[in-house]
Amino acid sequence: MLAEVLNRIPRQHVVVSATTDGFLTSAPREHIDLTGPLSRRYQRLCWWALPGSDMLEVKHGAEQVVCMKTRGQLTARPMAGQEIVVAKAGVQPTVRITKQMTPEQIRRAQNDELLQMYLHRTPGSTVVLKAFPSLRDQWEKGVDLIKASNNVRMSLEFDLKRRLVDARELVVLGWNTTHVAASTQPWATVAEFELARARLDQLRAPPRKKRAPARADAPLNAEVEGFCIKTVDDVARLEQEIGRGRARGAARAQGRPVLNMGRDGLRGMLKRAFLRVYTRNEMGLVRKYTYTQMAQWFTDFGLATTTQEVKTARTQPVVLASVPRAGPVMELLRELEILFPEADLRPLLVSLDEAEDSPYGDGGARGGGGDDDEPADDDEEGDPN
Known part of the structure; x- marks a missing residue:
């Protein structure tokens, strides 16, 4: 059903990402065609479960979105009357929260902190990852179910699940900087994707503390x-x-x-x-x-x-x-x-x-x-x- 809806979006609009329960697009609600056979069937199920409901609803909006990885999105410029778009891609930014802050204000603080981290990241940037101990450690070592904090390398680069095309640099509104943007196309074969991903991983390999002089064919240091x-x-x-x-x-x-x-x-x-x-x-x-x-x-x-x-x-x-x-x-x-x-x-x-x-x-x-x-x-x- 989701594929049917996406394929009917007019080509002048952009689809940024899609998940099982929603998608992010520049197309306004009135431009989204829900007359396909699968959409009509799904709409009937929605009416059966909740009479008068619509199978699609606008939950968030933004004037400009900055994408991270595959499903990470942040709001560079908010849209009036809409909740901001914040999908943190597994990163938990540390922000100061007061009792007077509303949930939307907390989301905006997290959005701004993560956007700052992303736009000014370097190959050596790290983030604090908080995670519960594994079931194995809980069982074998008797570790308490308390989150532990660790510094890990930031991993928010595009993962090349689709091929980058038409790369250009755009101004990030309100942030006094630019960042690369691109459209994407599907890879022709799985082998092409695996090759591209392997080369990206090689480029992103962390520095070695002790290493022999670089080989003559090492890719650009x-x-x-x-x-x-x-x-x-x-x-x-x-x-x-x-x-x-x-x-x-x-x-x-x-x-x-x-x-x-x-x-x-x-x-x-x-x-x-x-x-x-x-x-x-x-x-x-x-x-x-x-x-x-x-x-x-x-x-x-x-x-x-x-x-x-x-x-x-x-x-x-x-x-x-x-x-x-x-x-x-x-x-x-x-x-x-x-x-x-x-x-x-x-x-x-x-x-x-x-x-x-x-x-x-x-x-x-x-x-x-x-x-x-x-x-x-x-x-x-x-x-x-």
Whole structure:
């Protein structure tokens, strides 16, 4: 029944979330179509249980809602005449309550405190979690049924149960800050979701107190920094990780090597793949610029490159179909095609068939791994990969 109601909401409106007993949407009550067969049946049951009742009622309202995780919502700007929207996603904010406060005032205080925590969160932010002891501890250890408080890492990031699309940053009304917002679409397969979730978990991995120096292929120092999805750049970084993970997985299955990604991101992968064919005069390329000139060209483009790095590229194996078709990659590719119109550089990218299957359209396919993944590729000139 809920699916029938949601599918009949006009497309110009937004559905923020849905649970078994309600949903949050921008559509006013009069725009919600309840003439479907399941809705009519449910309405008759409502009349049988409570004559004259309506199967839908407006319980809360807000001018602007801030979403957390999957089912967490907070009110940035209240709506006149409506109770605010507060779904705390399991977080219990600590607020000062007085005897004079009404239940709605308490809800607003909790809403504002949690909104402050969420908008200004960092990868290391923690919250106080209060929970009863488990039944096992109560039975085996004789622990009293009293809530215990523990500091845990805040876990309010979007969990990628749906695919993020159309990411943009919006002003949070009344809070003097911005936050990323996005629409969502269903994943094509369960495997795509599992890959995306695994890459997000890797990015969000907590810092280690003692650890060896980061591997050359560690994703943007993710294990050191942690990760929050707060800006468009954060979404782009997540897309890069998903595209790279998909590429590596496909290459392992096919026994092919790929380039690793370092701090220069996916553009750096294309740069290194290009230099390996440029220094060999392959793919229609003619070496019409000196190594120093090519190094300067990439540096001017925002990718710090040394002459020695260009020269060393000739000693590294050519790796095809290994660079995801992400936006930054395609931008650099267009500039290279202008510089070398006679060359066909498309074989450096993942195939179109695989790119179409990629979660974010940034290419899916070659990833490699193993000892043949040119391990010494980018140790030269401090450009780790």
